[in-house]
Amino acid sequence: MGPRGIPHRHKALFIGIGAVALMLIGAIAAGVILLSGAYSTSATKQHFWITYRILELGLEYSVNAAADELPIPRVDDAQALPIGHACYREHCVQCHGAPGIARDDLGRGQLPSASSLSQSARDWPAQNLFFVTKKGIRMSGMPAWEFRISDEGIWSTVTFMKRMAFMTREDYAKFDGANANARCPRPTKAEPYTDELAKITLRQYACDNCHRMEGIVGPKTFVGPSLENWPQRKYIAGVLPNTRENLVRWIRDPHAISPDTLMPNLEVTPEHAEHMARFLLDDR
Amino acid sequence: MKSIQLTLLASALFIAACVPERDFRPHVQGGDAERGRVALKELECGACHVIPGVGGAHSNVGPPLENYSRHSYIAGKWPNEPERLIAWILDPPAMAPLTAMPKVAMSERDARDIAAYLYELD
Numbered sequence: 283m284g285p286r287g288i289p290h291r292h293k294a295l296f297i298g299i300g301a302v303a304l305m306l307i308g309a310i311a312a313g314v315i316l317l318s319g320a321y322s323t324s325a326t327k328q329h330f331w332i333t334y335r336i337l338e339l340g341l342e343y344s345v346n347a348a349a350d351e352l353p354i355p356r357v358d359d360a361q362a363l364p365i366g367h368a369c370y371r372e373h374c375v376q377c378h379g380a381p382g383i384a385r386d387d388l389g390r391g392q393l394p395s396a397s398s399l400s401q402s403a404r405d406w407p408a409q410n411l412f413f414v415t416k417k418g419i420r421m422s423g424m425p426a427w428e429f430r431i432s433d434e435g436i437w438s439t440v441t442f443m444k445r446m447a448f449m450t451r452e453d454y455a456k457f458d459g460a461n462a463n464a465r466c467p468r469p470t471k472a473e474p475y476t477d478e479l480a481k482i483t484l485r486q487y488a489c490d491n492c493h494r495m496e497g498i499v500g501p502k503t504f505v506g507p508s509l510e511n512w513p514q515r516k517y518i519a520g521v522l523p524n525t526r527e528n529l530v531r532w533i534r535d536p537h538a539i540s541p542d543t544l545m546p547n548l549e550v551t552p553e554h555a556e557h558m559a560r561f562l563l564d565d566r
Numbered sequence: 567m568k569s570i571q572l573t574l575l576a577s578a579l580f581i582a583a584c585v586p587e588r589d590f591r592p593h594v595q596g597g598d599a600e601r602g603r604v605a606l607k608e609l610e611c612g613a614c615h616v617i618p619g620v621g622g623a624h625s626n627v628g629p630p631l632e633n634y635s636r637h638s639y640i641a642g643k644w645p646n647e648p649e650r651l652i653a654w655i656l657d658p659p660a661m662a663p664l665t666a667m668p669k670v671a672m673s674e675r676d677a678r679d680i681a682a683y684l685y686e687l688d
Contacts, residue, residue: 504636507629514626519642521664540664542643 325393341419349413355433359441366442367457369435369466374399374443377423382451392423403447411440428469429486429554435467472553480561487548489558496566506545512562519543529559592635594648597682605676606683614667618687628667634684641665651681 315321329337357365370380377389377396389396402411415436418426427436446454473479481498484490490500494508515524519540522528531538533555536545550558603620606612612623616630637646641662644650653660655677658667672680 504633505638506642507637508632511626511630515629516627517666520628520662520666540642540662542662544639544642 325391328393345410345413348417349407349410352409352413352416354409354412355437357434357437357441362438362441363445363457364461364464365435365467366438366440366445367461368464369431369439370442370446371458371461372466373427373431374439380446381449381454383454394422396423399443400447403443408440408444411443412437415439426486429483430468432467432469439466469551472551472557475557475560477561477564480557483554483557484561487550487554487558492545495562509562513565519545524563526559526563529563530555533558588636592646592648592651592685594652594678594682594685597678597685599679599682599686602676602679602681602683605672605680609670609672609676611670611680617684619683631684632687634687636688641667648681648685651684652677655680 328334375383376386377392378399379385379389381400385396406414414424416426416428416433418424431439472483477497484495484498485500489495490498490503492503492506494500494503494510495512496510512524518524518528518532519536521540522532530552533548533550534552535547536543537547606617606620606623611617612620612625614625614627615623616626616632617623618632634646640646640651640654641658643662644654652674656672656674657669658665659669
């Protein structure tokens with residue numbers, strides 16, 4: 283018997299019930315705040331200081347824990363700088379700016395706003411920068427670049443960023459002048475097929491914004507036709523027999539098959555299109 | 567305690583009901599949705615389409631017509647609005663020569679009523 287004559291096991295039970303009740307009240311309160319619209323999602327309203335710091339800390343630890351698993355491609359330093367600059371000019375400077383160069387409109391209205399890389403490049407190990415550039419940051423404006431830039435291109439970009447942290451305005455301008463014709467390399471290969479990779483691929487080409495697909499969490503969209511039960515469907519876009527070969531053709535160049543279609547050409551690589559078609563045609 | 571929770575839940579549900587309806591909801595002037603449902607069955611549209619509420623319409627030859635009032639486009643080519651949908655139902659090959667969807671003999675009234683029914687699919 284504990285104090286006041288309540289047996290210990292009963293005391294534990296009371297504490298348990300109390301905890302569950304508190305959690306329930308918390309969940310209901312959260313629901314009310316969400317559904318009343320009191321929680322602001324606008325990009326002009328910053329997180330509370332403590333929320334911001336926690337998210338920032340979480341990002342650093344999360345990236346650090348995952349970054350070591352990614353294999354680093356071999357790129358010759360002499361090649362890395364021009365390639366990295368090309369990628370930076372095509373895909374990064376718009377939001378991150380560069381020494382003496384302001385980020386453009388797209389990089390100003392975001393919350394969180396894109397970091398100034400002169401500091402990130404000083405603070406973060408190259409491996410971690412590589413990870414963040416390749417995989418992006420969820421619920422921020424930072425996209426994953428792995429479906430847009432080859433691994434060699436991303437590593438070159440990191441190499442360039444590391445150098446950029448020590449560039450004057452004039453140094454950077456020299457790159458823009460001398461290296462204007464270099465192009466950022468697009469991915470040329472894909473990892474071997476897995477269902478998980480196929481889902482990532484479909485999301486990374488934003489397929490889920492127009493099509494609903496089995497096993498893919500995304501918006502309740504009705505822009506394009508639902509692709510649920512796709513293996514049973516007889517036609518692609520109402521014109522082509524639904525075979526894997528045709529599906530790959532359609533995904534890669536819809537206008538070649540149906541000139542008026544509203545489905546855009548997303549410049550899907552052959553390997554990525556194969557993964558998508560295999561996933562969609564798989565009878566689960 | 568329980569009554570407080572119920573009150574909170576009720577108010578949450580009440581507040582949730584305040585999200586605005588869809589801004590655009592297609593509607594066919596003078597269409598009879600119930601007649602349309604019967605026409606869909608009699609014209610055997612279900613031989614190719616999944617159509618909720620129409621008996622036997624479970625086929626996946628063509629695209630499923632569930633939630634049709636929410637679909638953005640007709641046949642992947644035209645904005646989904648009443649007059650275009652009626653024209654499409656009446657004569658698909660006239661609008662898209664390569665389409666696998668055949669022209670099914672029906673009156674213009676049938677097409678209007680069918681469109682009215684499809685727009686009731688939320």
